[in-house]
Amino acid sequence: MMDETRFRAFYQQMYPRLWSYVNRMVSDRAQCDDHVQESFLRFLRAAPSKLADAECRSYLYRIATNIVKDAWRVRQTEKAWLDEQSGEEPRAESEGAIGTGIDIARALELLTPGQRSLVWLAYVEGYEHEEIAEIVGVKAASVRVLLMRARKRLAGFLSEDLRGTQHD
Amino acid sequence: MIDQCCEYESAVVRAARAGAWDKSLESHAQTCPVCAEAIRVHAAMFSLVTSEQIPPIPDPKLVWLKGQFAERQRRSMRAMRISGVAYSAPAVALLLALFWTIKQGRPLPSIAMKTSIGLPVPSVSPEVLISVVAVTIIILFLFAPSRRRSTSPRV
Numbered sequence: 001m002m003d004e005t006r007f008r009a010f011y012q013q014m015y016p017r018l019w020s021y022v023n024r025m026v027s028d029r030a031q032c033d034d035h036v037q038e039s040f041l042r043f044l045r046a047a048p049s050k051l052a053d054a055e056c057r058s059y060l061y062r063i064a065t066n067i068v069k070d071a072w073r074v075r076q077t078e079k080a081w082l083d084e085q086s087g088e089e090p091r092a093e094s095e096g097a098i099g100t101g102i103d104i105a106r107a108l109e110l111l112t113p114g115q116r117s118l119v120w121l122a123y124v125e126g127y128e129h130e131e132i133a134e135i136v137g138v139k140a141a142s143v144r145v146l147l148m149r150a151r152k153r154l155a156g157f158l159s160e161d162l163r164g165t166q167h168d
Numbered sequence: 169m170i171d172q173c174c175e176y177e178s179a180v181v182r183a184a185r186a187g188a189w190d191k192s193l194e195s196h197a198q199t200c201p202v203c204a205e206a207i208r209v210h211a212a213m214f215s216l217v218t219s220e221q222i223p224p225i226p227d228p229k230l231v232w233l234k235g236q237f238a239e240r241q242r243r244s245m246r247a248m249r250i251s252g253v254a255y256s257a258p259a260v261a262l263l264l265a266l267f268w269t270i271k272q273g274r275p276l277p278s279i280a281m282k283t284s285i286g287l288p289v290p291s292v293s294p295e296v297l298i299s300v301v302a303v304t305i306i307i308l309f310l311f312a313p314s315r316r317r318s319t320s321p322r323v
Contacts, residue, residue, distance in 0.1 A: 011228040044235030104212040123210040
């Protein structure tokens with residue numbers, strides 16, 4: 001287990017970055033706070049003490065990604081069950097609701113959590129494809145393709161936004 | 169929207185993040201539509217990050233203490249598992265010895281009693297022996313240390 005001084009420094013350095021990352025993935029502040037705390041706690045329990053700082057960061061992101069993915073799966077199952085119980089058709093993602101005036105935060109919300117994670121790790125954190133593959137648990141070759149799709153989708157939303165703004 | 173990948177994309181994003189451009193990379197980025205799109209997405213993401221309101225960082229003390237507590241519990245559980253194995257080992261050995269004796273066709277207690285005190289003792293049937301050993305094992309199992317619950321870690 002990491003010693004307290006090192007953990008404190010790591011926590012101070014990583015909390016804002018991890019919070020931003022998780023906040024983009026879950027879009028709910030209370031849930032985001034919980035996930036971030038849980039990520040640090042699991043990190044403390046599981047991370048080997050001899051990891052270098054860069055490895056600690058990847059490890060923490062991997063833990064947070066798994067927590068968010070698990071929570072998302074639970075929510076999807078719950079949502080499907082509730083829809084089934086109420087006899088309603090499953091609600092689709094609100095992609096149709098976008099149009100003019102979309103900003104980057106809303107555009108990100110229209111991506112799947114997996115795509116958001118890829119875009120964030122690549123374009124904000126600046127991780128290489130191999131590092132992203134390790135964090136999200138897929139092959140590096142797949143990251144390349146998945147990231148391309150995510151970027152294309154996000155760029156598409158941003159173009160719509162631009163067109164919308166110009167029309168306004 | 170561009171439907172392909174570029175091998176320089178990572179390098180271009182890294183250069184855009186650091187603001188340090190290599191001349192050849194810069195000229196590539198100006199002509200490559202994939203890299204231009206990557207730069208655009210990066211710029212949009214960067215503007216989002218810089219404008220984001222991050223709440224104050226909570227004190228890490230609580231997380232640290234919870235981590236310590238979890239670590240102590242894990243050690244305690246491991247110690248209890250080890251002592252549980254040590255506790256049940258004699259019972260397992262006894263059971264194996266009993267099966268071996270039955271397989272040999274000799275009731276073990278009567279032989280043991282004859283050799284130690286020199287008097288004949290009525291032999292015990294295997295069924296009785298099995299029942300006695302089974303009850304002993306159940307009692308040992310019920311009172312094994314790993315089954316006792318504690319409210320706080322003992323390690």
